[in-house]
Amino acid sequence: MARAGLTADRLVQAAAELADEIGFDKVTVSALARRFGVKDASLYSHVKNAQDLKERVAMLALGEMADLAADALAGRAGKDALVAFANTYRTYAKLHPGRYAAAQLPLRPEAAEASAARRHSEMNRAILRGYGLPEPAQTDAIRMLAGTFHGYVTLEMAGAFSHTPRETSVSWSRTLDALDVTLRNWPPE
Amino acid sequence: MARAGLTADRLVQAAAELADEIGFDKVTVSALARRFGVKDASLYSHVKNAQDLKERVAMLALGEMADLAADALAGRAGKDALVAFANTYRTYAKLHPGRYAAAQLPLRPEAAEASAARRHSEMNRAILRGYGLPEPAQTDAIRMLAGTFHGYVTLEMAGAFSHTPRETSVSWSRTLDALDVTLRNWPPE
DNA sequence: ATTATTTGCCTAATACCCCTAGGAAATCTA
């Protein structure tokens, strides 16, 4: 009997694809095993359990997003960088909704440490540097930025904006314009 | 044999409490049945299925938040209204994390119609009126507001801000200050 | 090339969870 050639990496990769196809919450050990034409139990030699599998998908997504964002950021500064960075996330979410959802998974502290989370916040800070905000305003602004990007993309994907005719991409651009203005006029105190 | 006195409302109420205690994703028909000392099958006379139960919790949460927001908004305008409104959501999320998560559940169009979703966007618009933004800027601003509130609260709850010592409540206040500035200086075009 | 060893996948079994069908008892109605 020929083997299926499973490895942890191939499982995670396939799970990520599955997530984009059917939704991250529907990614299950069984479904993944089915996709490989293999019994459920066979996956447990490569992956600790379902939680572990999901965390690995999350880390894959975080890494991919960090890579893309780093590329987008290269050679840009100021509003240019802000827009490029923001669009990276939004585009990734549209292209890979399952992976994006995975990236939202609350990671255990240890897993978070091993993830690309740090790179993300580094990049956030790099963008902010262009605006010359002193600490602690910088931290406040980073949190606002992260929240706005994430919230907008999440709500848009959930269809929360679909009741109003206005093109969501346009609102997104205006939101980025507004954020740029905000950062340039960050309130003192 | 005495009856447990189940009704759809009591089930939904209990499910909401359960969600706040153990997390919305862990709310299950079985767990709920256990809480009432009843067999799983008994719940199906009151609730169509697990999905239905979850949707009802979502609608309960949306309604509660709308009520609270409406109260908070009463008699306020401008930045005052903005802050009161935003704090309603954030406070609710902290007090009722499970319900807040439930409110994020993508509802089927029909369920969404019956929900308090419309009240929420009405209130968003009411706040914006104070800033005198013309359409379509108003729609763009609403989307930005909703995204920022939701994103910030979600990330904060997920612990995404806990690696930096700065108090998240302070960053939240500064974010609201910044939003106020943004709305007063909404970029033209 | 034959053993020995590791590794990959399987069978079997347990424990939950979701849900349907049909029955009996508690409660309401006439």
Next chain:
DNA sequence: TAGATTTCCTAGGGGTATTAGGCAAATAAT
């Protein structure tokens, strides 16, 4: 109080997560 209704139960089918233990295939050692 007889009948109708509602509430909850038993039984049972199907899906997912996970562990334990076994055989066979790929790999390493002799």
